[in-house]
Amino acid sequence: MARKPNYGFEKRQKEIAKKAKKEEKNKRKKEEKAENSPREETPQESPDEA
Numbered sequence: 001m002a003r004k005p006n007y008g009f010e011k012r013q014k015e016i017a018k019k020a021k022k023e024e025k026n027k028r029k030k031e032e033k034a035e036n037s038p039r040e041e042t043p044q045e046s047p048d049e050a
Helices: 007-036
Strands: none
Touching: none
């Protein structure tokens, strides 16, 4: 007798992979956004203070 495929397991694995891919994409977007505008977020030291 052949084994019955476990479709629930396959579905969960796909969902986990999809979630991980989405999180990785969001992480990359945040890093790109931080790289593109670091001057606005971090205050620059003026040469007069040194």
